[in-house]
Amino acid sequence: MSDQAQNLEALKKEAALKAVALVQSGQRVGLGTGSTAKYAIEELGRKLRDGELSGIVGVATSNASADLAREVGIPVEDLDPRPLDIAIDGADEIAPNLDLIKGLGGALLREKLTEVQARRLIIIADHTKIVSRLGEKAPLPIEIAQFGFLSTVERLREFLPGGRLRMTGASNYVTDNGNFIYDAQLPADFAPAELERRIKGTLGVVDTGLFLCMAERAFVAAPDGVQELVR
Ligand SMILES: O=C(CO)[C@H](O)[C@H](O)COP(=O)(O)O
Known part of the structure; x- marks a missing residue:
């Protein structure tokens, strides 16, 4: 790993530790997905093992995160209608008002549901x-x-041209839910809530990676320290 990549990993871990410091014993915690969320899951596991936290239950946003959580000793439960006290997750883009793009790791539906x-x-x-x-x-x-994904892609391309179906090698990428992903290019100027409504109203769409008005705060690590952004 290059020095630059190593530094980025250290920053991601720093941000994760700040978030896990907010978790209290007895809480039900949403466990995110991706390389940054992984550090949070590992830290939660460490805190449970070291007795710094107890009675935590994790609700995982992907099979990979559920596997990791069990590995590090976090009891995992399925999502049910009870609220979660807190959820910790990464993001692909963070706008100034903490609206997000998520899902480059493919877990957007379970992330949003959780x-x-x-x-x-x-x-x-x-x-x-x-x-x-x-x-x-x-x-x-x-x-x-x-089912009918080529028709859905065509419907999406009518107002979001230039995107592409996500691939893994020669095959379509398949989510944990058995669906495909269309990675859309967003126009330079758009109203997020309106676009979300339009995409969700397109036949064949299950959900989008727009996470609007959901995040309470973000810990963003930079070389000169971790910044805390609040919505
Ligand atoms: O939305 C996600 C997965 O669906 C991830 O949170 C997002 O892709 C960020 O991942 P990473 O921390 O690896 O950059």
Whole structure:
């Protein structure tokens, strides 16, 4: 790993530790997905093992995070209608008002289902995820049903041209829910809530990686320290 990549990993971990410091014993915690969320899950496990926390239950946003949580000793339960006290997750883009793009790791649907039930959604990231407008750097992942996916993609391309179906090698990428993902290019100027409504109203779409008005705060690590952004 290059020095630069190593530094970025250290920053991601720093942000994760700040977020985990907010977790209290007895809480039900939404466990995010991705390389930054992984540090939070590992730290939660460490705190449980070292007796700094007790009685934590994790609700995982992907099979990978559930596996990791069990490995580090966090009891994992399925999502049910009870609220979660807190959820900690990474993001692909963070706008100034803490609206987010998520889902480059493919877990957007379970992330949204879980995090919408969290009293507090805490985002952890390194400084490269900060943007002045959503879509500046990352595509917007849109989860779509496999059945009729080419028709769904065509419907999406009518107002979001230039995107592409996510691939793993020669095959379509398949989410934990058995769906595909269309990575859309966002226009330079758009109203997020209106776009979200339009995409969700498109036949074949399951959900989008737009997480609007959901995050309470973000810990964003940069070389000169961790910044805490509050919505
Ligand atoms: O939304 C996600 C997965 O669906 C991740 O939170 C997002 O992709 C950030 O991942 P990383 O911390 O690895 O950059």
